[in-house]
Amino acid sequence: MSLRALLDGLPIPILQAPMVGASLDGLALAVSRAGGLGSLAAGALAPADIGPAVAAMKRATDRPFGVNLLMAPRATPDAADVAAALDRLAPWYAERGEPLPAVPNQFAPDFEAQLAAVTEAAPAVASFTFGVLGRAQVEALQSAGTYVVGTATTVAEALAWAEAGADGICAQGFEAGGHRGHFLAELEASLVGTMALVATVRAAVDLPVIAAGGVMDGRGVAAALALGASAAQMGTAFLLADEAVTAEPWRRAVREAGDEPTRLTRAFTGRYARGVENRFMRLMHGVEADVPAYPVQNRLTQPLRAAAARADDPEMMSLWAGQAVRLARAGSAEEMVRRWWAEARAAAKDLAARTGGVE
Numbered sequence: 318m319s320l321r322a323l324l325d326g327l328p329i330p331i332l333q334a335p336m337v338g339a340s341l342d343g344l345a346l347a348v349s350r351a352g353g354l355g356s357l358a359a360g361a362l363a364p365a366d367i368g369p370a371v372a373a374m375k376r377a378t379d380r381p382f383g384v385n386l387l388m389a390p391r392a393t394p395d396a397a398d399v400a401a402a403l404d405r406l407a408p409w410y411a412e413r414g415e416p417l418p419a420v421p422n423q424f425a426p427d428f429e430a431q432l433a434a435v436t437e438a439a440p441a442v443a444s445f446t447f448g449v450l451g452r453a454q455v456e457a458l459q460s461a462g463t464y465v466v467g468t469a470t471t472v473a474e475a476l477a478w479a480e481a482g483a484d485g486i487c488a489q490g491f492e493a494g495g496h497r498g499h500f501l502a503e504l505e506a507s508l509v510g511t512m513a514l515v516a517t518v519r520a521a522v523d524l525p526v527i528a529a530g531g532v533m534d535g536r537g538v539a540a541a542l543a544l545g546a547s548a549a550q551m552g553t554a555f556l557l558a559d560e561a562v563t564a565e566p567w568r569r570a571v572r573e574a575g576d577e578p579t580r581l582t583r584a585f586t587g588r589y590a591r592g593v594e595n596r597f598m599r600l601m602h603g604v605e606a607d608v609p610a611y612p613v614q615n616r617l618t619q620p621l622r623a624a625a626a627r628a629d630d631p632e633m634m635s636l637w638a639g640q641a642v643r644l645a646r647a648g649s650a651e652e653m654v655r656r657w658w659a660e661a662r663a664a665a666k667d668l669a670a671r672t673g674g675v676e
């Protein structure tokens with residue numbers, strides 16, 4: 318078996334994007350049961366919680382699913398930088414009526430320990446974002462029976478993953494919601510649109526490509542397959558799903574986004590991510606180059622964002638969403654996946670008729 322065979326054999330070639338903060342096991346299981354491939358967003362999970370979570374999902378379904386980790390660097394920031402970052406956030410905490418958090422002794426779960434837990438848990442697929450694994454780490458996952466998918470935002474990043482021995486590439490276009498996965502070049506050199514990225518990654522590496530960014534319905538799925546992708550990965554399209562854990566003010570922002578453009582910001586986390594613009598993004602824009610790099614700023618704003626969610630205040634939450642957010646619809650994830658596939662098939666038929674493929 319190969320990852321290509323697994324993807325080709327899916328009844329529905331739709332992958333649910335892992336979404337820290339918006340998706341848990343419930344959404345992943347619903348998508349896998351519908352015939353797609355769900356993914357557990359394990360980026361924020363403690364290493365000790367990963368094994369039990371994957372084991373519970375394996376008990377809940379015989380269908381394959383993925384597990385995703387964010388390759389956060391181990392952060393040892395200067396005390397003065399952390400103090401300056403907290404000073405910058407102090408007015409926001411004060412406005413929300415929350416105490417300024419104490420300096421944490423850890424800024425993100427330990428990646429090496431998370432990786433060991435995923436390798437041991439042996440899901441069908443493991444995907445990684447924000448970096449590239451070493452060859453030995455990839456081989457350990459593969460020996461455990463897990464296919465390795467690396468997220469790439471440029472051809473150079475796809476080649477780095479191919480060099481490391483990955484089984485497939487998730488090509489994340491500029492349109493995508495949430496964090497940009499770039500790890501080789503700076504942001505400006507890593508903003509390739511999904512259409513250009515899928516086509517160029519396909520031409521550069523002999524691995525199955527998963528298209529991510531801006532796919533919101535069956536026409537998008539058909540377009541991704543027409544470009545040569547083996548599957549489409551969808552995130553924003555699931556934000557309003559019943560099984561998503563998107564907080565209510567965030568759902569409201571998604572529903573009401575309309576034609577307002579989404580924006581990239583590093584103000585919330587110290588790493589560029591795309592979301593619906595709000596007051597925090599606007600007012601922090603001038604200082605966003607100064608905030609400490611991910612995961613430090615991410616950890617320092619977490620209590621603020623959680624308090625804002627509890628207070629039903631979208632203006633201090635990270636409202637991650639992709640460029641095509643206005644097409645997001647509510648409903649059951651299982652029905653969404655089935656409907657998108659029916660739409661994709663209809664779109665392919667229309668296209669065949671238009672191009673003279675059917676009489």
Ligand SMILES: Cc1cc2nc3c(=O)[nH]c(=O)nc-3n(C[C@H](O)[C@H](O)[C@H](O)COP(=O)(O)O)c2cc1C
Binds near residue numbers: 358489553
């Ligand atoms: C709310 C949200 C959270 C995300 N969290 C993750 C994550 O934990 N890991 C990851 O690899 N990608 C994450 N992404 C990016 C997705 O994997 C994917 O690239 C993106 O959703 C595709 O674009 P779309 O949102 O237009 O569908 C996230 C995206 C969103 C919208």
